[in-house]
Amino acid sequence: MNDSPSLRNRLNPVVRDIPRSGIRDFFDIVSTMRDVISLGIGEPDFDTPWPVREATIFAVERGATHYSSNLGYLELRQALAQYVARHFGATYNPEHEILITVGVSEALDLALRALVQPGDEVLYHEPCYVSYRATILFAGGTPLAVPTHAANGFRLTRAMLEARCTPRTKILMLNFPNNPTGAIMSRADLEDIAAFVRERDLLVITDEIYAEMTYDTPHTSIVSLPGLRERTLFLHGFSKAWAMTGYRLGYACGPAELIEAMMKIHQYTMLCASSLSQKAALEALRRTETDVSEMVGEYRRRRNFIINAFTGMGLECHRPLGAFYAFPSVAKFKLTAQEFALKLLADEKVAVVPGTAFGNCGEGFVRCAYATSLANIEEAMKRLQRFIGKL
Amino acid sequence: MLPMANLACFIRARSGLRSASTHPPPRQYAAPGHGALVIKVIMDELLKLLRRDARATHESLGRQLNQSADAIAQQIAAYEKAGVIRGYQAVLNEDELDLDMVTAVIEVKITPQREGGFNRIAGRISRFPEVRSAYLMSGAYDLLLFVEGRNLREIGTFVSEKLSPLEGVLSTSTHFMLKTYKRLGVLMQVEHSDERLSVTP
Ligand SMILES: Cc1ncc(COP(=O)(O)O)c(C=O)c1O
Numbered sequence: 001m002n003d004s005p006s007l008r009n010r011l012n013p014v015v016r017d018i019p020r021s022g023i024r025d026f027f028d029i030v031s032t033m034r035d036v037i038s039l040g041i042g043e044p045d046f047d048t049p050w051p052v053r054e055a056t057i058f059a060v061e062r063g064a065t066h067y068s069s070n071l072g073y074l075e076l077r078q079a080l081a082q083y084v085a086r087h088f089g090a091t092y093n094p095e096h097e098i099l100i101t102v103g104v105s106e107a108l109d110l111a112l113r114a115l116v117q118p119g120d121e122v123l124y125h126e127p128c129y130v131s132y133r134a135t136i137l138f139a140g141g142t143p144l145a146v147p148t149h150a151a152n153g154f155r156l157t158r159a160m161l162e163a164r165c166t167p168r169t170k171i172l173m174l175n176f177p178n179n180p181t182g183a184i185m186s187r188a189d190l191e192d193i194a195a196f197v198r199e200r201d202l203l204v205i206t207d208e209i210y211a212e213m214t215y216d217t218p219h220t221s222i223v224s225l226p227g228l229r230e231r232t233l234f235l236h237g238f239s240k241a242w243a244m245t246g247y248r249l250g251y252a253c254g255p256a257e258l259i260e261a262m263m264k265i266h267q268y269t270m271l272c273a274s275s276l277s278q279k280a281a282l283e284a285l286r287r288t289e290t291d292v293s294e295m296v297g298e299y300r301r302r303r304n305f306i307i308n309a310f311t312g313m314g315l316e317c318h319r320p321l322g323a324f325y326a327f328p329s330v331a332k333f334k335l336t337a338q339e340f341a342l343k344l345l346a347d348e349k350v351a352v353v354p355g356t357a358f359g360n361c362g363e364g365f366v367r368c369a370y371a372t373s374l375a376n377i378e379e380a381m382k383r384l385q386r387f388i389g390k391l
Numbered sequence: 392m393l394p395m396a397n398l399a400c401f402i403r404a405r406s407g408l409r410s411a412s413t414h415p416p417p418r419q420y421a422a423p424g425h426g427a428l429v430i431k432v433i434m435d436e437l438l439k440l441l442r443r444d445a446r447a448t449h450e451s452l453g454r455q456l457n458q459s460a461d462a463i464a465q466q467i468a469a470y471e472k473a474g475v476i477r478g479y480q481a482v483l484n485e486d487e488l489d490l491d492m493v494t495a496v497i498e499v500k501i502t503p504q505r506e507g508g509f510n511r512i513a514g515r516i517s518r519f520p521e522v523r524s525a526y527l528m529s530g531a532y533d534l535l536l537f538v539e540g541r542n543l544r545e546i547g548t549f550v551s552e553k554l555s556p557l558e559g560v561l562s563t564s565t566h567f568m569l570k571t572y573k574r575l576g577v578l579m580q581v582e583h584s585d586e587r588l589s590v591t592p
Binding site for chain 2: 021023026027030031036038040041042043045130131179297301302304308351353374378
């Protein structure tokens with residue numbers, strides 16, 4: 001791009017000074033190469049379940065191609081209220097406590113814009129999803145990263161929060177199961193966090209987009225703990241467990257005042273989420289239980305495979321308990337995560353994402369997504385073993 | 392040896408359990424000796440994997456199911472011995488091969504026999520090598536056969552000279568298969584393409 005200095009100076013400095021996502025830079029390199037096996041893809045390799053695609057076609061035929069209400073189709077909000085009550089232990093009124101959004105991404109943005117005033121601090125744990133920091137900054141907030149560590153499975157503890165929290169801290173953002181570490185939080189872990197949140201009177205935004213994908217123990221949502229529902233915004237969507245990334249559909253559940261505020265921004269900037277996607281999501285809730293559990297079973301076996309392969313080649317990796325990422329340590333090779341990933345790509349044509357793309361404390365780690373076929377994973381593990389044998 | 396009837400019941404019970412909830416019960420991969428139940432849960436998953444790809448190596452299956460390759464080999468051998476696994480075949484896209492071959496689907500009405508019901512006559516029919524598959528059906532007819540021959544005439548001869556004259560066969564109705572879209576869970580026409588970008592958040 002031709003950098004025109006005058007235009008550059010006229011850009012909003014907040015936007016101008018935020019670096020592009022490290023993922024994006026890495027993609028630019030990988031996309032120039034052929035025959036790469038990519039463990040860098042953070043979205044399901046499975047096709048969207050056929051009943052959902054079929055329902056989309058039917059929705060087109062029937063002409064569900066107009067605006068829906070701002071909050072989203074009531075029928076879908078009702079189905080979501082049931083789903084959330086059944087699986088996450090919190091009840092929401094579909095009339096005014098649920099908002100359908102363009103992915104969890106939009107919901108995150110709306111929530112932060114609705115809540116953050118200049119100077120407000122937002123706590124979030126790192127390594128984390130690439131958007132959090134930028135979204136907080138766009139909303140005018142001050143991001144406060146809390147590093148988590150492999151030694152305790154990348155879980156968040158009360159002590160870690162205490163060390164960072166100040167009187168200006170307003171919001172705590174959570175994401176478990178976690179991208180990129182695969183960490184989850186047990187009920188006991190969450191109870192400690194919940195107690196802290198109540199004491200400090202914080203608000204919580206919990207991104208539970210990987211909730212269906214836990215492999216050894218069932219998922220617990222912080223929103224089900226005493227006193228949390230009133231101060232929590234629960235976010236979820238169809239991208240991961242239903243393999244519907246391109247549908248761009250998510251939702252937010254929370255206290256009516258907050259949903260109303262988010263709805264206003266959504267109303268003026270987005271109008272509504274895609275009506276076709278909403279119809280598809282309704283079908284996803286009604287008729288894909290088996291498809292989802294089959295996919296989760298497959299991810300579980302791939303998780304086992306990849307962890308057993310890492311152990312076999314002496315690569316240290318905490319056991320991921322959810323999502324579809326493994327986050328092994330490559331620190332012992334005396335290369336930065338970025339150097340390791342670039343060299344692996346050049347020498348063996350395997351793409352992994354440097355942990356630093358997810359925050360500074362991701363240094364020394366790489367993210368390997370197992371949302372790709374077992375055949376690809378097997379081949380990637382052979383190449384990785386050969387690669388580290390030569391380091 | 393595995394009691395087959397029990398195993399079948401067990402597998403049915405398991406799959407019922409699984410579809411009842413999005414969260415499958417926490418699966419424990421106990422070492423051998425931790426009770427038969429746990430081992431059967433693993434075997435059940437092993438069969439599912441083999442049904443999809445019978446050529447997966449024991450090492451790979453072991454890594455996926457948190458078992459040693461030897462343990463997998465033993466379980467497969469036990470299933471073979473028990474007759475649960477009855478063979479391994481390639482899934483061909485025969486339409487691509489331009490073969491001299493036609494497949495007929497034949498509906499057969501039969502009278503049950505005094506001793507043995509439908510089984511005896513179904514067993515006799517199944518033994519003809521032309522019959523690739525045979526099922527007992529509910530509804531307007533009793534047996535459904537998939538029969539292969541080189542051409543229509545050969546199938547005609549099979550029906551008129553071997554099948555119809557059998558005692559107990561009341562009538563037959565023959566349909567010819569024109570094209571295969573999906574077989575044994577495998578789509579024949581669709582090429583898989585990955586539309587995803589090579590690195591995403
Ligand atoms: C933790 C997390 N949150 C949100 C998203 C974005 O989800 P959506 O497709 O619903 O916008 C992702 C996608 O990778 C993610 O990993």
